[in-house]
Amino acid sequence: MAVQKLPLAKALNESLRKALETDPKVLVMGLDVGKLGGVFRITDGLQKDFGEDRVIDTPLAESGIVGTAIGLALRGYRPVVEIQFDGFVFPAYDQIVSQLAKMRARSLGTVKMPIVIRIPYGGGIGAVEHHSESPESLFAHVAGLKVVTPANPSDAYWMLQQAIQSDDPVVFFEPKRRYWDKGEVDVEAIPGELHKARVAREGTDLTLLAYGPMVKTCLEAAAAAAEEGKSIEVVDLRSISPLDFDTIQASVEKTRRLVVVHEAPVFFGSGAEIAARITERCFYHLEAPVLRVGGYHAPYPPARLEEEYLPGLDRVLDAVDRSLAF
Amino acid sequence: MTVESTAARKTTRRSSGTKRTASASASAKKATASQSAEPELVQLLTPEGQRVQHPEYDIDLNSEELRGLYRDMVLSRRFDAEATALQRQGELGLWASLLGQEAAQIGSGRALRDDDYVFPTYREHAVAWCRGVDPTNLLGMFRGVNHGGWDPNSNNFHLYTIVLGSQTLHATGYAMGVAKDGADSAVIAYFGDGASSQGDVNEAFVFAAVYNAPVVFFCQNNQWAISEPIEKQTRVPLYQRARGFGFPGVRVDGNDVLACLAVTRSALERARRGEGPTLIEAYTYRMAAHTTSDDPTRYRRDAEREEWEAKDPILRLKTYLENEGHADAAFFEELEAESETLGKHVREVVRAMPVPEHMAIFDNVYADGHALVDEERAQFAAYQASFEGGEAE
Numbered sequence: 001m002a003v004q005k006l007p008l009a010k011a012l013n014e015s016l017r018k019a020l021e022t023d024p025k026v027l028v029m030g031l032d033v034g035k036l037g038g039v040f041r042i043t044d045g046l047q048k049d050f051g052e053d054r055v056i057d058t059p060l061a062e063s064g065i066v067g068t069a070i071g072l073a074l075r076g077y078r079p080v081v082e083i084q085f086d087g088f089v090f091p092a093y094d095q096i097v098s099q100l101a102k103m104r105a106r107s108l109g110t111v112k113m114p115i116v117i118r119i120p121y122g123g124g125i126g127a128v129e130h131h132s133e134s135p136e137s138l139f140a141h142v143a144g145l146k147v148v149t150p151a152n153p154s155d156a157y158w159m160l161q162q163a164i165q166s167d168d169p170v171v172f173f174e175p176k177r178r179y180w181d182k183g184e185v186d187v188e189a190i191p192g193e194l195h196k197a198r199v200a201r202e203g204t205d206l207t208l209l210a211y212g213p214m215v216k217t218c219l220e221a222a223a224a225a226a227e228e229g230k231s232i233e234v235v236d237l238r239s240i241s242p243l244d245f246d247t248i249q250a251s252v253e254k255t256r257r258l259v260v261v262h263e264a265p266v267f268f269g270s271g272a273e274i275a276a277r278i279t280e281r282c283f284y285h286l287e288a289p290v291l292r293v294g295g296y297h298a299p300y301p302p303a304r305l306e307e308e309y310l311p312g313l314d315r316v317l318d319a320v321d322r323s324l325a326f
Numbered sequence: 327m328t329v330e331s332t333a334a335r336k337t338t339r340r341s342s343g344t345k346r347t348a349s350a351s352a353s354a355k356k357a358t359a360s361q362s363a364e365p366e367l368v369q370l371l372t373p374e375g376q377r378v379q380h381p382e383y384d385i386d387l388n389s390e391e392l393r394g395l396y397r398d399m400v401l402s403r404r405f406d407a408e409a410t411a412l413q414r415q416g417e418l419g420l421w422a423s424l425l426g427q428e429a430a431q432i433g434s435g436r437a438l439r440d441d442d443y444v445f446p447t448y449r450e451h452a453v454a455w456c457r458g459v460d461p462t463n464l465l466g467m468f469r470g471v472n473h474g475g476w477d478p479n480s481n482n483f484h485l486y487t488i489v490l491g492s493q494t495l496h497a498t499g500y501a502m503g504v505a506k507d508g509a510d511s512a513v514i515a516y517f518g519d520g521a522s523s524q525g526d527v528n529e530a531f532v533f534a535a536v537y538n539a540p541v542v543f544f545c546q547n548n549q550w551a552i553s554e555p556i557e558k559q560t561r562v563p564l565y566q567r568a569r570g571f572g573f574p575g576v577r578v579d580g581n582d583v584l585a586c587l588a589v590t591r592s593a594l595e596r597a598r599r600g601e602g603p604t605l606i607e608a609y610t611y612r613m614a615a616h617t618t619s620d621d622p623t624r625y626r627r628d629a630e631r632e633e634w635e636a637k638d639p640i641l642r643l644k645t646y647l648e649n650e651g652h653a654d655a656a657f658f659e660e661l662e663a664e665s666e667t668l669g670k671h672v673r674e675v676v677r678a679m680p681v682p683e684h685m686a687i688f689d690n691v692y693a694d695g696h697a698l699v700d701e702e703r704a705q706f707a708a709y710q711a712s713f714e715g716g717e718a719e
């Protein structure tokens with residue numbers, strides 16, 4: 001059956017399976033990806049079916065994982081690396097930023113770096129420290145990396161396929177608190193391009209722009225606002241770098257108002273870049289300044305405070321009201 | 327063995343892509359086999375509770391001291407069991423059990439002097455106990471009300487560190503400071519077999535050796551890093567690595583509290599004498615799951631746990647205490663009652679642990695204050711107040 005209803009986690013698992021089947025050069029690497037199937041079971045059953053040479057349990061060393069993936073890529077492999085949690089990517093940050101991102105430019109385009117770094121990210125699962133962060137801006141700021149994040153199972157399936165096929169390094173952020181959300185996946189569909197944003201809900205009064213875990217929150221906010229007679233458009237960014245400004249611009253020219261929502265801290269976050277560019281592009285269309293809703297300039301708090309920290313329905317609707325009041 | 331695997335490697339270098347993979351894993355299997363040739367283990371108390379001698383690490387403890395070690399182990403196991411139960415009841419979000427590692431932790435922890443400094447990972451509950459840290463303090467982080475929540479300097483017990491291996495560098499730097507100050511305290515850093523693969527740990531070894539820092543690296547090799555067995559981290563016994571960095575390494579029976587005490591004491595003394603770092607590999611076993619979120623049935627055999635249960639650190643000391651007349655029935659009864667009290671106390675304190683005020687999000691971000699934090703704090707307060715006043719409806 002081409003169309004299946006799958007949780008996002010299972011869609012990723014199917015996507016990895018497909019990639020391993022299709023291309024013998026694809027490798028899956030990381031901590032606990034083998035017998036355990038990863039702490040979130042994204043790689044469940046893959047080692048059993050593809051063997052330890054292709055689904056590789058690595059030593060507990062993130063710099064080592066990414067550094068050796070670079071070497072494997074130089075040798076013609078396409079490693080898909082799993083970082084166990086967002087907060088544990090930093091031991092590998094040097095390899096990603098100083099080496100992986102620059103390899104193509106340094107080699108005058110002769111070297112390909114077809115590496116995907118999968119990172120479960122974001123909060124909302126009641127975890128301890130370092131398990132709930134949203135570091136996407138830290139990667140988007142680095143030239144040479146693509147940074148993408150699916151918000152639903154279909155995108156999870158297809159965007160991961162596309163990321164693996166890309167000859168550029170892709171940091172693939174997975175919204176961990178949406179892993180268990182189900183949605184339809186058409187494994188025979190012709191997917192949209194990896195870098196394209198998607199209008200997830202049409203509206204005329206205001207655009208809510210989000211990605212990853214916040215898309216669902218924004219759709220809920222739009223539905224709640226509809227009950228009050230407000231017509232909210234929701235755009236799912238999908239790709240943070242590159243950014244699809246054309247889709248955002250088209251939406252803003254229609255609605256004239258933009259609120260950007262993400263879990264990461266607002267200060268120097270992706271919303272800042274979007275606000276600045278959209279202000280340049282759409283200055284005469286805007287009825288209100290671009291507003292941002294996101295995390296605070298404070299360490300991600302302990303689990304019992306995360307509901308206060310994370311943008312929820314109320315905070316999104318509050319920003320909608322503020323924008324409409326201009 | 328070594329010759330064979332080198333030969334295997336040479337052939338693979340010349341062979342084709344597909345063959346390469348096959349021979350590479352064959353040579354890997356050989357390496358595993360060579361590792362299982364078990365190296366010397368410092369032991370003073372056998373799994374059967376027999377006292378044995380060791381030429382280098384002997385120790386002389388009186389009955390009271392022996393009972394003290396036993397009491398520490400029993401109470402820390404009880405505390406751990408209580409925390410596991412509290413997690414099951416939804417009072418804690420997560421728990422990392424120390425079950426099986428009591429001897430490694432109590433032995434090393436009781437070797438410390440008050441002015442020594444401890445850098446733990448996140449499973450060192452029994453070391454915290456030795457430091458006099460209120461055990462309920464350890465639970466805040468797992469309950470999700472703080473990220474540590476104690477003052478490390480009040481007991482010379484640093485905050486738990488979740489990013490693996492990071493604290494080994496902090497410990498080394500702290501030890502460098504101790505040496506600069508001309509003090510004769512020592513520092514101990516705890517980490518796991520998995521963490522030994524991290525760059526930070528290896529960099530800590532380099533710094534400690536180069537600066538002759540008074541630090542003891544205490545690796546609890548509990549055989550597993552979540553689902554990954556020790557063979558996925560190393561091909562040589564971990565303690566042997568120290569030599570390559572330029573300091574001694576020793577493997578101790580991590581389920582033997584006497585040996586852990588003796589070996590750690592000796593390494594700390596060496597550090598105090600200005601002779602530099604030591605790596606101790608406490609060879610032990612993680613009897614429970616990695617954490618309460620983990621399912622070990624997916625990756626390890628039940629029989630393995632049973633094999634290690636026969637080496638239980640608490641049972642062997644109990645046998646010894648009883649056989650040698652170091653403790654009587656009354657002692658064990660009193661200890662049981664004390665365990666009950668501790669368990670009850672832990673339950674009560676955890677259930678009463680308050681959720682912090684919302685505004686705590688903005689506390690302690692900077693020492694000097696910061697305009698952005700002040701602005702966001704004010705916005706947040708106004709937003710919260712809008713609900714309390716009911717205006718948001």
Ligand SMILES: Cc1ncc(C[n+]2csc(CCOP(=O)(O)OP(=O)(O)O)c2C)c(N)n1
Binds near residue numbers: 031088091489521552
């Ligand atoms: C840098 C980093 N990567 C990954 C993790 C996730 N993680 C937490 S514990 C653990 C296994 C640790 O094993 P080990 O060091 O042997 O200590 P143990 O838990 O067995 O005591 C992993 C992979 C982490 N905490 N930090």
